[in-house]
Amino acid sequence: MMVSASPSMVARSSLEEMLDSLRRRDEAEKPKELPPALPARPTSKARLPSARRSLPNNFNAETLDGSPEWAPSVNKRKDRDMGFKKCNFGVKKTEKDRNVESPYIASEEFQSRPKIAKSDWDDNVGYFIKKKLKVWCRLPSGLWESGTIQSTSGDVALVSLSCGNAIKVPRAELLPANPDVLEGVDDLVQLSYLNDPSVLCNLQSRYSQGMIYSKAGPVLIAMNPFKDVQIYGDDLVTAYRQKLADKPHVYAIADAAYNEMIRDDVNQSIIISGESGAGKTETAKIAMQYLAALGGGSCGMEHAILQTNCILEAFGNAKTSRNDNASRFGKLLEIHFSSLGKICGAEIQTLFLEKSRVARLENGERSYHIFYQLCAGAPSMLKERLNLKMASDYKCLSQSGCLAIDGVDDARKFHMLVEALDIVRICKEDQEQVFSMLAAVLWLGNISFQVMDDENHVEVLDDEAITNASRLMGCSTRELILALSTHDNSVKDRVDKRLTLQQATDARDALAKFIYWDDAVLGRSISILDIYGFESLQKNSFEQMCINYANERLQQHLNRHLLKLEQEECEISLRRNL
Numbered sequence: 001m002m003v004s005a006s007p008s009m010v011a012r013s014s015l016e017e018m019l020d021s022l023r024r025r026d027e028a029e030k031p032k033e034l035p036p037a038l039p040a041r042p043t044s045k046a047r048l049p050s051a052r053r054s055l056p057n058n059f060n061a062e063t064l065d066g067s068p069e070w071a072p073s074v075n076k077r078k079d080r081d082m083g084f085k086k087c088n089f090g091v092k093k094t095e096k097d098r099n100v101e102s103p104y105i106a107s108e109e110f111q112s113r114p115k116i117a118k119s120d121w122d123d124n125v126g127y128f129i130k131k132k133l134k135v136w137c138r139l140p141s142g143l144w145e146s147g148t149i150q151s152t153s154g155d156v157a158l159v160s161l162s163c164g165n166a167i168k169v170p171r172a173e174l175l176p177a178n179p180d181v182l183e184g185v186d187d188l189v190q191l192s193y194l195n196d197p198s199v200l201c202n203l204q205s206r207y208s209q210g211m212i213y214s215k216a217g218p219v220l221i222a223m224n225p226f227k228d229v230q231i232y233g234d235d236l237v238t239a240y241r242q243k244l245a246d247k248p249h250v251y252a253i254a255d256a257a258y259n260e261m262i263r264d265d266v267n268q269s270i271i272i273s274g275e276s277g278a279g280k281t282e283t284a285k286i287a288m289q290y291l292a293a294l295g296g297g298s299c300g301m302e303h304a305i306l307q308t309n310c311i312l313e314a315f316g317n318a319k320t321s322r323n324d325n326a327s328r329f330g331k332l333l334e335i336h337f338s339s340l341g342k343i344c345g346a347e348i349q350t351l352f353l354e355k356s357r358v359a360r361l362e363n364g365e366r367s368y369h370i371f372y373q374l375c376a377g378a379p380s381m382l383k384e385r386l387n388l389k390m391a392s393d394y395k396c397l398s399q400s401g402c403l404a405i406d407g408v409d410d411a412r413k414f415h416m417l418v419e420a421l422d423i424v425r426i427c428k429e430d431q432e433q434v435f436s437m438l439a440a441v442l443w444l445g446n447i448s449f450q451v452m453d454d455e456n457h458v459e460v461l462d463d464e465a466i467t468n469a470s471r472l473m474g475c476s477t478r479e480l481i482l483a484l485s486t487h488d489n490s491v492k493d494r495v496d497k498r499l500t501l502q503q504a505t506d507a508r509d510a511l512a513k514f515i516y517w518d519d520a521v522l523g524r525s526i527s528i529l530d531i532y533g534f535e536s537l538q539k540n541s542f543e544q545m546c547i548n549y550a551n552e553r554l555q556q557h558l559n560r561h562l563l564k565l566e567q568e569e570c571e572i573s574l575r576r577n578l
């Protein structure tokens, strides 16, 4: 998942920047002839490695024998090739009144910093040759492979790769690798070298052993296993609660939030970020389950809170090209706890719903799950009242050529939704009102127009679509026809003017989106933020740009507040040691 524009990449860059600053400070004080710090295991989470090398910008390498037959072991983007996606999240104290800092000021700050001196690594190369230490070497294909430096000649190094081949590379562009003893460490800050291949190699090693969680200081990195990994459930909740388990886990993050809330009497936030499909929503649900287990009481509130997931996913999730259950909205869930640490309420804020999905779909994608669930699972009496047809009869659902999701039973999901609505005490009358509005949206999409003149002015076709939509919306057919095909300039001086085909289509879609959005909004606290993930497709909508921007800002927030705090801690301990 570590692609260049992804939030994780931003995090890594900032981490590297932070380490740069520490390294420069370190190097400035250190006599040049000393070897690099290798391998130095930090003694606490605040201790970060003192040496870190920059990633080459214009790397190029050539093989000695001209036959690039080696099988590279580590790829800069191998996380995608390996089939995992990664999301990260951390827990922090809520600081509502902290001044907002622009991420762009920070990046300018970083840009103006001096670059690492080339001679530093040149010195280290000599040490690596002498000690036969491993280095990372980026191959012409962009993949990383480990090896040892055999010799150098001018700016070029001859590297013997672990696969047996030899390669010539510009020596200033090699990266130091960690010793084998550090392979698969729980916490990335334990690595002596935090460059791209070292981090990815460590994560790959853990993932291949079924360890999907790792730490990067106070941040948990979760790699999506895309399968049931059997690392959740009551026994493990108890183990983490009783501190019998200490491996990186989302339970540990939720446990830390709960403990700090109780101990310090301060609200906590768990922020989850990552690209689309990385596993944020699943992770949020697992954190909720842990908190529900800890804070559950006799009132059964925790059960109702967990049921909100089913409701929110029905109305706010859809199948996209990347994720069969992609959130198309952001969610801030605040769980309230009494002074005894028991759950006493919850508040959910929903943010930036992708409304365009109600009217327009890309091929192979679906609209919101609720439409298909309603069509498939509504009891016959309800179907009759709403004059509901099959999903394939509605243009807004059938336009993408995708009506079903493999392994998902929409009718069963509808029954689960109704149960959840009952549990959160939404009365039957309100439920029916919501279903009527959903059916109105479906019928609105079927309304069509007939072009009347050369100027493309239209009139609405008087068919079952307009009749059903107006009846379900509680207005007359004439009112809806006028609203969809004419301008209404002002009440006093009313001039009815026919809309063109494009204008009428836009008006119809805008009404459908408005109805859907309107109806979709449904002591101490722990907030869990889960917004929909970064996406970069061939064609990106305005809404995607907004959500990508929100993701970038969120990542900047995380970097500035988590990494900066770590940096400050390091700087304080460095000053103390001077």
Ligand SMILES: Nc1ncnc2c1ncn2[C@@H]1O[C@H](COP(=O)(O)OP(=O)(O)OP(=O)(O)O)[C@@H](O)[C@H]1O
Pocket (backbone or CB within 6 Å): 087, 224, 225, 226, 227, 228, 229, 274, 275, 276, 277, 278, 279, 280, 281, 282, 283, 323, 325, 326, 327, 328, 531, 532, 533, 534
């Ligand atoms: N911990 C996990 N264990 C098993 N499967 C998982 C886990 N996390 C995620 N998955 C799988 O990955 C899929 C996508 O995860 P999820 O919907 O949480 O991603 P997301 O980051 O919230 O995506 P989006 O930003 O598109 O909403 C899930 O439907 C599930 O199949």
